Amino acid sequence: MLVGPDPWQPLAQGYPLGMRFHSAPVIRWADARRMDLGHAITADGRWRLMVFAGQDPAQAFDLLRSPARDPAHDTLLILQSGHRETVLDPTDPSVFPATGTLGLRNPETVFCPDPAQDIFDMRGIDRDAGALVLVRPDQYVAHVIPLDRQDILTDFLAQIRAG
Numbered sequence: 001m002l003v004g005p006d007p008w009q010p011l012a013q014g015y016p017l018g019m020r021f022h023s024a025p026v027i028r029w030a031d032a033r034r035m036d037l038g039h040a041i042t043a044d045g046r047w048r049l050m051v052f053a054g055q056d057p058a059q060a061f062d063l064l065r066s067p068a069r070d071p072a073h074d075t076l077l078i079l080q081s082g083h084r085e086t087v088l089d090p091t092d093p094s095v096f097p098a099t100g101t102l103g104l105r106n107p108e109t110v111f112c113p114d115p116a117q118d119i120f121d122m123r124g125i126d127r128d129a130g131a132l133v134l135v136r137p138d139q140y141v142a143h144v145i146p147l148d149r150q151d152i153l154t155d156f157l158a159q160i161r162a163g
Contacts, residue, residue, distance in 0.1 A: 002136060004143035004156050011131035012052065012144045014123030021048075021135045024122045025114040027083045030090075030107035034114055038139075040076055045137045047157075049075040051147070052120070054130025057081075059147040063132065065094040066150050070157070076109050080120060080127060083112040 003018045015021065023038030041048060053060035057079055064075065077095065079086055088095055088110065096105040113119050120127055132153065134143040145152050 011126045024119040026111040029110040048135035050133040
């Protein structure tokens with residue numbers, strides 16, 4: 001099973017299941033650099049968890065802290081607030097987990113919308129609820145999941161691992 005069911009597709013209408021992940025302009029929080037979100041993805045064979053925060057970003061942060069977040073997956077957080085208004089602690093392990101053999105924290109995994117082309121509007125992301133968009137290593141959308149349903153993510157990935 002490479003694509004999940006679609007009852008939550010309305011949360012991210014611009015990322016249809018089974019279709020290629022389409023990039024959009026964002027502002028990287030760490031350095032205020034304008035870039036396409038797709039350029040933050042490296043071709044390294046990992047699954048991507050694109051966490052689009054809802055009106056209350058606490059749900060997105062809860063997902064980042066949850067056991068459903070596997071360090072083997074690349075997790076990118078996209079907030080709704082502008083990069084100048086977004087205040088984060090770069091030492092917070094729930095937002096910036098230690099990775100790699102040296103245990104370094106990567107603040108380049110948090111993004112804010114580009115004011116000229118808001119990714120939430122461009123890709124039809126539900127601003128109230130937010131969404132988790134799971135992207136396969138081949139950069140096709142595998143699943144769209146509500147932020148408060150981490151069990152669905154865990155079950156789906158367990159089925160993938162089981163083969």
